[in-house]
Amino acid sequence: MEPRLTVQLTLKAYDVLLPVATGFVEKTALTLGLGKKEALALALATEEVFLYLCHISAPETEVEIRCRSSAYCTATDFIFEAAGFQMKAFNLTAIPSFEDEASIQETGLLIASRVVDRFNLHYVGKRLLLTFVKDKAYPETAGLDVPVSVPLSRFFIRRPDVEEVKAAVRMIRHYCRDRFNPPEIDFPGKVADIFASGELDAALAMDSVGHIGGALFWSRDVPEGVECFGPYIFHSESDPEMAIGLLDRCIEEIARSGAVGLINRYSGTGLPPGYFEPLGVLTFSRGDGTRVDVEASYRHLREDKGIVVWAHPDLDPFLESQYKKCILPREIQWVTVEGEKKFSSSVLSAEMNRFGHWVVLRPLVYGEHAATALADHVRLLEKEGFSSIFFEMDLKNAWQAHFTPGLLKNAFEPRLVIPYGGKGDLVVFQHRTHDKA
Amino acid sequence: MISFFSPKKLLPRYIQTFEAYVPSRPDPELMKRYGCSRLFRLNNNENALGPPPEAREVLRRFPPKAAALYPSGDAFYLRHALARQFNKDPEQFLVGNGANEVIAFVIKAFCEQGDNIVTADKTFAVYEWVARFSGLEARLTPLRDFAFDDQAMLARMDERSKIVFLCNPNNPTGTYWDRTRLCGFLDRVDGRAVVVMDEAYAEFVEARDYPDGMSLMETYPNLVVFRTFSKMYGLAGLRIGYLVGSSEVVNVIRRTCIVYSVNRLAQEAALASVPAMDHILATRQMVREGKVYLHRELKALGLPFISGEGNFLMVRLPFSDTLAYRKLMTRGVMVRTMTTFRFPNYIRITISSMEAMEALITALRRILT
Numbered sequence: 001m002e003p004r005l006t007v008q009l010t011l012k013a014y015d016v017l018l019p020v021a022t023g024f025v026e027k028t029a030l031t032l033g034l035g036k037k038e039a040l041a042l043a044l045a046t047e048e049v050f051l052y053l054c055h056i057s058a059p060e061t062e063v064e065i066r067c068r069s070s071a072y073c074t075a076t077d078f079i080f081e082a083a084g085f086q087m088k089a090f091n092l093t094a095i096p097s098f099e100d101e102a103s104i105q106e107t108g109l110l111i112a113s114r115v116v117d118r119f120n121l122h123y124v125g126k127r128l129l130l131t132f133v134k135d136k137a138y139p140e141t142a143g144l145d146v147p148v149s150v151p152l153s154r155f156f157i158r159r160p161d162v163e164e165v166k167a168a169v170r171m172i173r174h175y176c177r178d179r180f181n182p183p184e185i186d187f188p189g190k191v192a193d194i195f196a197s198g199e200l201d202a203a204l205a206m207d208s209v210g211h212i213g214g215a216l217f218w219s220r221d222v223p224e225g226v227e228c229f230g231p232y233i234f235h236s237e238s239d240p241e242m243a244i245g246l247l248d249r250c251i252e253e254i255a256r257s258g259a260v261g262l263i264n265r266y267s268g269t270g271l272p273p274g275y276f277e278p279l280g281v282l283t284f285s286r287g288d289g290t291r292v293d294v295e296a297s298y299r300h301l302r303e304d305k306g307i308v309v310w311a312h313p314d315l316d317p318f319l320e321s322q323y324k325k326c327i328l329p330r331e332i333q334w335v336t337v338e339g340e341k342k343f344s345s346s347v348l349s350a351e352m353n354r355f356g357h358w359v360v361l362r363p364l365v366y367g368e369h370a371a372t373a374l375a376d377h378v379r380l381l382e383k384e385g386f387s388s389i390f391f392e393m394d395l396k397n398a399w400q401a402h403f404t405p406g407l408l409k410n411a412f413e414p415r416l417v418i419p420y421g422g423k424g425d426l427v428v429f430q431h432r433t434h435d436k437a
Numbered sequence: 438m439i440s441f442f443s444p445k446k447l448l449p450r451y452i453q454t455f456e457a458y459v460p461s462r463p464d465p466e467l468m469k470r471y472g473c474s475r476l477f478r479l480n481n482n483e484n485a486l487g488p489p490p491e492a493r494e495v496l497r498r499f500p501p502k503a504a505a506l507y508p509s510g511d512a513f514y515l516r517h518a519l520a521r522q523f524n525k526d527p528e529q530f531l532v533g534n535g536a537n538e539v540i541a542f543v544i545k546a547f548c549e550q551g552d553n554i555v556t557a558d559k560t561f562a563v564y565e566w567v568a569r570f571s572g573l574e575a576r577l578t579p580l581r582d583f584a585f586d587d588q589a590m591l592a593r594m595d596e597r598s599k600i601v602f603l604c605n606p607n608n609p610t611g612t613y614w615d616r617t618r619l620c621g622f623l624d625r626v627d628g629r630a631v632v633v634m635d636e637a638y639a640e641f642v643e644a645r646d647y648p649d650g651m652s653l654m655e656t657y658p659n660l661v662v663f664r665t666f667s668k669m670y671g672l673a674g675l676r677i678g679y680l681v682g683s684s685e686v687v688n689v690i691r692r693t694c695i696v697y698s699v700n701r702l703a704q705e706a707a708l709a710s711v712p713a714m715d716h717i718l719a720t721r722q723m724v725r726e727g728k729v730y731l732h733r734e735l736k737a738l739g740l741p742f743i744s745g746e747g748n749f750l751m752v753r754l755p756f757s758d759t760l761a762y763r764k765l766m767t768r769g770v771m772v773r774t775m776t777t778f779r780f781p782n783y784i785r786i787t788i789s790s791m792e793a794m795e796a797l798i799t800a801l802r803r804i805l806t
Contacts (some may be wrong), residue, residue: 252779256562274756274782300759301776305462306470327763329470403530 003033004197005069013050013057013080021050021065025076025404029134032069032413038134040075041115045132048108049078055105056084062400071197072190073117073135076250082128087121087365088345089113093376120362121347138187146174146353149234155205155242157249160215165202168215168232175234176419180266180284180294182229183353194219203249205242216238216246218254218262223224224420225261226254233270235397237318243272255301260420265296275299277326285387296416304328309395309425312404318414319427328419335401342369346403348377358388366399378410378431389431396424441800446481451572458566459639473769477793481673481772482608482638482749485722485723488718491709499702508701511694512679515708519679520709529687532707534698536637536678540602543661543680547599547631549572555601557585559610559779561635564602583743584612587622592759594630604635605650606642609778609785611745615765616648623657631686633661637678638747640669640717641724647746650680658683661690667701668748670718671709675703716779717738724748727788734798748788751775752801758784761804768800784799 002391007028011017025046027343046065053063057080064079064293089109113119116132123129147167153305160168169188172181184191194200199221205214216230228250231243254262264276276297285291306329311319313334323330345363352358359381361374375392381389391412393400445453461467464476487493488762509515520527522806533539544554544567554568558577568575576598578589592599606613619634626632634650650662665678677699680690696716710716728744735742735752744750752762758774761784766773770793775783786797 201746250783251776252558252783255777255779255781256565258458274754277757278758299757299776300762300774302459303461303759303762303774305467327760327767329467329763329766331470 008064008066010062010064013053013061015054015263018050022047025389028067029074032074032075035137042134045112045116048112052105053080054110071193073133075131075133078130079127086345090347093380108244116343138189146170149175150211151235152207155207155213157203157205157245160202160204162196165195166198168190168212172232176232195265212247214242216250218250223423225263225339226259227263229266231270238270240272247275259301261298261300263298263418308333310398310401311395312401314404314408322417335398346370348371357386359386361391363400363403366402368405371409374410375404385432389433393423393427394422455570463706467573470787471766475769477770477796479789480771482668482787483673484720485721487715489710490661492706495706508704510696512699515704517713518708528684529681530679531694532679532699535661535676537563542612542690542694544571546690552599552722554600555590555598560604561608591625598630600631606638607744609751610743611747613647615646615748619648621671628659631659635663637665637668641692642746654683666707672706677703677707704753724788727794730794749785750787751783755780758782764804765800770797770800
């Protein structure tokens with residue numbers, strides 16, 4: 001497992017130091033494993049953010065820049081005093097404007113957010129932590145041989161090596177192409193890197209001569225839990241014995257990890273009975289326009305001791321019914337609006353899967369015009385061909401609950417609750433776009 | 438200068454990846470959240486009969502002012518009583534704040550970075566946890582037929598294996614090694630490592646071929662035995678347990694032993710509990726009757742179970758154990774989920790009073806339909 005590295009630089013927000021900031025990020029990103037093109041993209045984002053901070057910051061204000069390596073990406077953090085920082089430019093719907101000096105500066109932020117693959121914003125005390133992430137570039141797997149799938153009369157379960165991981169990913173792409181898979185499946189090399197880094201683990205069902213009969217992957221990407229992908233059974237639609245073997249191995253590995261639960265959002269068919277609890281369905285659209293309901297499921301790894309969740313009263317009937325159905329002990333605290341000041345704008349992030357035509361919106365900042373921001377996002381995403389639009393709300397963060405009225409007003413409906421799917425329970429809303437199909 | 442403090446920077450790598458154990462909430466909180474008005478605790482293998490009468494009397498007459506005084510730092514009188522009971526030297530005993538603490542004493546005494554411990558994958562978790570958060574490798578061997586696999590454990594040992602942890606009888610499967618198997622194992626370890634035999638449930642065992650670890654220490658000076666007052670003696674709430682070993686080994690472990698960690702009330706109640714034979718016999722009777730009842734009812738429900746020695750048994754459910762926990766909680770029955778013991782879809786049930794056993798079966802019947 002490669003060590004994760006962090007390199008850090010603190011600068012005063014003076015534009016004369018711009019080359020230092022961009023040079024630092026570019027060189028560090030290259031050193032940490034990004035290609036030239038991707039490192040330049042991070043450097044460009046740095047240029048735009050740093051220049052913006054130079055314009056809005058008081059003299060002597062310091063900006064901390066950190067570059068962090070990961071198996072398949074590099075993240076650059078900016079930590080700074082947040083006063084005057086206009087976050088609305090990070091909305092997907094923001095439009096470049098050159099009307100005045102302020103608009104031109106904000107356009108720089110917009111550019112920065114578009115040249116990276118992901119970004120995040122959150123407050124650390126009075127300072128803002130802005131994170132840009134750029135992924136390594138990986139080739140697609142098209143054209144490579146796919147291992148043959150044979151029925152395994154006898155099999156054993158074991159942890160694969162990196163080459164076996166890539167082979168299994170190619171088999172998933174080939175033999176399980178009708179299932180809804182995480183986007184990383186398109187890039188076996190990326191999956192192999194994540195696996196080698198320890199961020200992803202796997203079990204394969206194999207026979208004594210090395211044929212791969214099935215696979216299961218799992219990741220600790222969820223703050224409180226583990227998300228698993230599979231079990232994938234290659235030779236037939238289902239093989240309960242193999243599926244149980246793969247799941248048991250996963251559970252044995254994570255049972256004492258401290259994770260609260262195991263989430264399975266892409267199961268499709270093949271889950272053995274009794275292992276998971278159904279949470280509800282999300283509707284996806286295929287390329288041919290047909291719709292398919294995919295069931296999300298879950299199992300606790302520990303006894304549920306109950307937690308406090310924050311929600312908007314408009315969500316009361318849904319939450320009550322979900323928590324009753326799943327027998328989850330929850331103390332619901334209702335958020336209120338009592339004249340307190342809000343941020344000047346609401347900001348959302350958008351994780352897009354263009355191949356699958358779906359997108360997940362997540363709230364970054366709650367402020368004024370939340371409903372309008374949602375409406376604008378829906379309009380734009382529909383125009384760009386996204387037929388499944390989701391919104392994830394973490395009930396651990398009270399401020400996110402304030403998006404509820406805007407969501408309901410904009411034809412989003414709550415579809416399911418994933419226990420501990422975020423820092424707390426995660427409500428997944430889906431826009432009723434599919435009703436029009 | 439903007440300071441950005443991250444405690445993670447200061448953490449050893451093995452702590453960065455280790456997550457804290459979150460204990461269960463107090464009963465009133467759980468009852469409130471699950472909406473039950475009474476709760477049968479069948480999750481921790483506690484003794485439904487409570488402490489022996491002699492210990493109850495100590496608890497009743499404990500003078501509040503005595504709480505202001507430090508206890509004996511090394512449980513002097515208790516060690517002497519145990520020595521008389523087991524015909525050993527008082528210096529062969531170390532008393533801790535529950536058996537969990539003495540696990541840490543042994544590991545700290547013998548292990549350093551690069552060392553490992555060997556135990557089973559599906560057993561009491563604390564051996565593995567303490568090793569991992571001490572930066573040590575925990576080498577886990579699969580159970581064979583639900584019992585510790587002696588051959589596999591020997592195969593995993595190397596020159597850096599300092600301690601082998603056996604749980605006899607095993608929690609949660611109730612399996613045990615008999616004297617022949619234990620001695621055969623100790624012979625093959627041949628003094629290369631300390632062998633810890635956790636006998637937390639020894640007082641419940643009625644099988645004639647169950648070995649008494651204490652009687653083997655003269656032959657095997659690397660053998661250390663753990664006992665607890667939490668199970669048979671009903672003093673779990675006071676947290677007191679102990680280890681016994683050869684004087685040579687115990688003198689080493691004493692170096693890492695935290696003195697004054699066992700409170701006065703616990704020491705006095707434990708002292709009064711030795712030997713409490715009537716209490717042991719009454720508890721065994723309750724467990725025996727409970728097992729007979731549960732075996733019959735579980736068979737009638739079509740639920741497979743694993744029942745060996747100890748005041749517990751495991752039941753295989755046709756659905757997730759954690760879902761079963763939540764469903765049973767709403768009916769006032771708390772069991773232990775076994776996913777964390779690496780037995781997905783099993784629950785462990787404490788054999789308790791007949792009223793509790795009947796409540797459990799009624800609740801199980803309801804959640805299965």
